Amino acid sequence: MTKNLRVKSSEYIDETNRISFKFNGKSYHGFKGDTLASALLANDVHLVGRSFKYHRPRGIMTSGSEEPNAIVQVNPGTSRTEPNVRATEVEIYEGLEASSQNCWPSVEFDIGGINNFLSPFFPAGFYYKTFMWPASFWEKYEFFIRHSAGLGKSPTSSDPDIYDHRNIHCDVLVVGAGISGILAAKNAAKNNFKTLLVDEKNELGGSTILENNEFNKIDNKTSSEWLKKEIKELKNIKNLEIKTRTSVAAYHQYNYLLARENLTDHLEAKDKTNKIRQRLLKIRAKKVILATGALERPLIFNNNDRPGIMLSSAVKKYSEFYGVACGSKNVFFTNNDSAYESAMSLYNKGINVEAIIDIREQSESKIVKKVKEAGIKIYWAHSIVDTTGYKRLNSISIMKLSNDGTSVSGSKISISCDCLGVAGGWTPAVHLYTQSGSKLKFDEEKQIFLPNQNTSEQISVGSCDGDFKIDEIIKNLNQKLKDILNIYETNLDSIKVEIDQENSKRNIWLLPSDKPLGKTKPFVDYQNDATAKDIKLALREGFRSIEHVKRYTTTGMGTDQGKLGNMHALGIIADTANVKMGELGTTTFRPPYTPLTFGTIVGRNVGKFFDIFRRTPMNDWHVENKAEFENVGQWKRAWYYPINGETMHQAVQRESKAARESAGILDASTLGKIDIQGSDASEFLNRVYTNAWSKLAIGKCRYGLMLNEDGMVYDDGVTTRLGENHYIMTTTTGGAANVLGKLEDYLQTEWPELDVYLTSVTDHYATASLCGPNSKKILKKIIPDLDLSDENFPHMSFKEAKIGNIQCRIMRISFTGEHSYEINVQASYGKDLWEKCMEAGKEFNITPYGTETMHLLRAEKGFIIVGQDTDGTMTPIDLQMDWIVSKKKYDFIGKRSLYRSDTTREDRKQLVGLLTDDPNIVLEEGAQIVSELNQSPVEMLGHVTSSYFSPNLNKSIALAVVRGGKDMMGKKLFVPMENQNINVTVSNPVFYDEKNERLNA
Amino acid sequence: MFLINCPYCGERDQQEFKAGGEAHIERPKQPTELSDDEWAEYLFMRKNIKGVQFERWNHAHGCRKWFNMVRDTSNDEIKAIYKMGEKPPSQ
Secondary structure (H helix, E strand, O other), X not given: OOOOOEOOOOOOOEEEEXXXXXXXXXXXXXXXXXXXXXXXXXXXXXXXXXXXXXXXXXXXXXXXOOOOOOEEEEOOOOOOOXXXXXXXXXXXXXXXXEEXXXXXXXXXXXXXXXXXXXXXXXXXXXXXXXOOOOHHXXXXXXXXXXXXXXXXXXXXXXXXXXXXXXXXXXXXXXXXXXXXXXXXXXXXXXXXXXXXXXXXXXXOOOOHHHXXXXXXXXXXXXXXXXXXXXXXXXXXXXXXXXXXXXXXXXXXXXXXXXEEEEOOXXXXXXXXXXXXXXXXXXXXXXXXXXXXXXXXXXXXXXXXXXXXXXXXXXXXXXXXXXXXXXXXXXXXXXXXXXXXXXXXXXXXXOOOEEEEXXXXXXXXXXXXXXXXXXXXEEEEOEEEEEEEOXXXXXXXXXXXXXXXXXXXXXXXXXXXOOEEEEEOOEEEOOHHHHHOOXXXXXXXXXXXXXXXXXXXXXXXXXXXXXXXXXXHHHHHHHHXXXXXXXXXXXXXXXXXXXXXXXXXOOOOOOOOOOOOHHHOOXXXXXXXXXXXXXXXXXXXXXXXXXXXXXXXXXXXXXXXXXXXXXXXXXXXXXXXXXXXXXXXXXXXXXXXXXXXXXXXXXXXXOHHHOOOOEOOOOHHHHHHOOOEEEEEOOEEEEEEOOOOOOOHHHHHHHHHHHHHHOOEEEEOOOOEEEEEEOOOHHHXXXXXXXXXXXXXXXXXXXXXXXEOOOOOEEEEEEEEEEEOOEEEEEEXXXXXXXXXXXXXXXXXXXOOOOOOEEEEOHHHEEEEEEEOOXXXXXXXXXXXXXXXXXXXXXXXXXXXEEEOXXXXXXXXXXXXOOOEEEEEEEHHHHHHHHXXXXXXXXXXXXXXXOHHHHHHHHHHOOOOOOOOOOOOOOOOOOOOOHHHOOOOXXXXXXXXXXXXXXXXXXXXXXXXXXXXXXXXXXXOOOOEEEOOOOOOOOOOOXXXXXXXXXXXXXXXXEEEEEEOHHHOOOOEEEEEOOOOEEEEEEEOOOOOOOOOHXXXX | OOEEEEOOOEEEEHHHXXXXXXXXXXXXXXXXXXXHHHHHHHHHOOXXXXXXXXXXXXXXXOOOOXXXXXXXXXXXXXXXXXXXXXXXXXX
């Protein structure tokens, strides 16, 4: 049924290795070395997709990553499926399946194709204009628009593949392995530069490897032969690493580039398992040589998008490289000599070339003469005015082009053909160059944007710098290499090049038709169906900036990012608005150059490595005892320990009562711990805490409050004096890293004269906090020879002791208001310590409690939690903690801010207690507080910061910040909720044991 | 992604560093002597210019040392790096 269009065996295709694959459910075969595109073309399949807006049938247009049309879904319905893949980049393997996108029910019969006939109703900005009113309907419109839009389908099951990241440092990175890149890499490596050469394709050689023009010779060989010899020699060069199937996605400042190395996409499913699929290379290069080549431009004419219309260079590549004829009746349409090379390439392989349509008046080059000699008909100064064939090109009509190129005349000639190779000249691939921050300039003569101002150690060589002829390329490359590598000679000095000199080109951005523009479809952006008409409409409607026109018409906004048509869009705007292209500038080329998978971006940071977490030394015990966990910063902390199916509320009530009535134990290992040493340690603490530290005796502990320079509470914790010049500071769990950073900052930048050394020891110690009236008895059992009397070991003091052979530091400090001890041991003994406490506490029904009970117990005492009851806008005065602010100290961090006009306002929000009139109602944390119910808008006085049901007081308690709250003691306020207004009374924030009698109980 | 030449460790990737805002703003020695406006000048006022800017940076995931950097914010060119306490290079 299908024709075989293989013409002649190609050295790149292994015809002994037959591969079967499926496209749109139908089986085909190709050979090892084929891309999906070449294999489909060999099977005479041109129709591979539908366009985005009009659902027009579209075929393969290019042979590379710039492909706008042949966008397919690979392995649909599997966990490895990938949407929006360019068929020109998929290397086929046994079992590959692919399908067309954006069509329903099939690419052959697509209902959306009706849009094509309705296209007069879909001008640029159609959606913006049509779905504007009524405004409230947008959500309904959006539902349908979203469903009809979109290209492929994302996978629905998790990705089975492994991805990886790797850092690479090199002296010279060469991007692109065409002739320029290969010569640059070779010379860099030979001069002892550690060199990395990358190319997105599997084969080296770029387009020159296909260059068999007998009139262009290097050292008396064709470019292709000569380059093949060079490539062979690369293998033996040390210092040179070559990575193929590696596409540079982004070029950031300071020569930092990201590349995607494809490792298994070309393998059969059975060979993919347990291998890294793609690797993100993070390359830091001292020097970068961009040899990214150039992309062939299409020509913009009426109905220039039919399947069978391709780039001339692609037609050539399919025949030379893959041995595939793209059609049996081929025609070329050109504005320069390169189509003649393609035509000769086909002719030499025995593929029929019907004619060449050239918009130029003439060309004198040898290759043109050769084409004439071959008997191929050339139509000079003609242009294509229309094409026919819905699912495959079947004819073109041409007419004589006027001298100024704006109109056609004479009789219309129809030429039957099934493949049209279009050659509109070449656009340097400057995408990566501009991503690096470097600037372009427009070359009016060549009509291209060229690299102009380099911002880092970089050069652009070959056609991406505007050198298209082999002699220019080698001459300029030689000089640039000497400059950037700082060398005196290269192997390019002695190369002899002969070339066919003709270089004439006629550039017309939009070719005329015999029909008015409004009745034609000259596509500029194939993927997004933006036509020249749309661009002109945007200009008529007043859009001037290229960035605005782009967004309004969607030109250049597809997955191909307008690699083919952007220059034409600019040209049409420049011509229509009568400005110079150089003044218009380009739209921004953003990374990635070709799409990246999410897998490549995240690498190994998936699953449990997605976000790292920290566990305490006692963690296993908590897990074994069925604790529920809470994330605090990066820590996993035991939240509560439900037993016998308790709810959180029940567990917390039980734990809270046990801690006050007998004994509780908390894993406090996560608290930040900073070891402070040095002869100025006391002075340092005086400067960073609000209270005085000089007189703290050795072996004593003190609570400290730390402010920011703006006077707001930053952190708090107990610091213990271990020796004359030695303290250990504790910080909040979440604040530990920031507090250390802040202290180091002050020491290094403001007070370098202080002799103080800071070391984070958070991970070095495990801490069990033992509390409750029986805590003393339990500790006595564990350490019988330590005198625990209030005289020897009073509240807020410290002892060193031994539990067996384990050295420990014990602080008698309390965050619950109960008699309690914090026992610190070397981290590796943490679980052992915990189990000893549990064992000794058994007779007292020792109850492990989590963070929730800790919060409840401290709230009963009115102790704040920085970050819960404060939010960076609370001063110690606002917290009613005036007692901790030293009046005597001359200075400390934040002191001056405490008497700024703003911080001394009487109506600041201040911390108060709140009691609900109904003791069973527990307020919601974050609930707003008002004093009037019938006001509109109602004045918000503040909000609830902490709220619990206290089992020890048998009533609901809350802490809140309320404007002017300090003077509101006993005042009735309201907490309006969705279903009710809750009556509350302002109270003292200390609800339990106001006289602190239990500390010594 | 900058390549930053830490004066203590050498060239390292930007992700090891933390930016710390404008440099050469000295904490007043006698804050209590200052008016509200003078204190506010120290506390809040920072430059944000397009062009050459003096900044503090910290090698947070390295030696943890603070140092100064002269950076052109228009193109992110790092013009100079010098230790805390050293005089900025003359422009």
